[in-house]
Amino acid sequence: MTFKKNLLSLAFILLNLFNIPAQAAPSAFISGSYQQILAANADRPFMLVVWSINCSSCLKDMELLSNIHKSRPELKMIMLAADEPSATEQIQQILDKNQLSGIENWAYADDNTQKLQFEIDPKWYGELPRTYFFDKAHQRTGVSGVLSKDDYDAMFAKILN
Numbered sequence: 001m002t003f004k005k006n007l008l009s010l011a012f013i014l015l016n017l018f019n020i021p022a023q024a025a026p027s028a029f030i031s032g033s034y035q036q037i038l039a040a041n042a043d044r045p046f047m048l049v050v051w052s053i054n055c056s057s058c059l060k061d062m063e064l065l066s067n068i069h070k071s072r073p074e075l076k077m078i079m080l081a082a083d084e085p086s087a088t089e090q091i092q093q094i095l096d097k098n099q100l101s102g103i104e105n106w107a108y109a110d111d112n113t114q115k116l117q118f119e120i121d122p123k124w125y126g127e128l129p130r131t132y133f134f135d136k137a138h139q140r141t142g143v144s145g146v147l148s149k150d151d152y153d154a155m156f157a158k159i160l161n
Helices: 002-017 033-040 056-071 085-097 113-120 149-160
Strands: 027-029 046-051 076-081 104-108 130-134 140-144
Touching: 027 033, 033 113, 046 056, 056 076, 056 085, 056 149, 076 085, 085 104, 130 149, 140 149
Parallel strands: 027 104, 046 076, 076 104
Antiparallel strands: 046 130, 130 140
């Protein structure tokens, strides 16, 4: 019996030694989550990037977003994956690959994606990528499509001042 306990203890120790902590999965974006994001960032400028695993332009933009995150730590960046709830593993892989899993991440967790989209912006028709820039008073500017580094810099100058 003591041998068995020792063997189990050794197995437990070895498993913990080689256990690499996984990044937290994206938070579930459901009805009310958008208001929760706004409340949590009151009086603070931030950028909300809406993307999808099925959007080639979004995926091409990930490297630039990663570089922006590293070079502009004063700017809060929030990522929102607008995919089906079953895509969580793929979403996480893309975030990990692009070193974006350490920031605030959300993913649609409701099959009624149009309702979630409407809560974010009633004037948005779902085109991706979609980026929202919020100043500290939460005046927002929404931009659809791929942005260049210069485009981002111009928007940051606007919201950080």
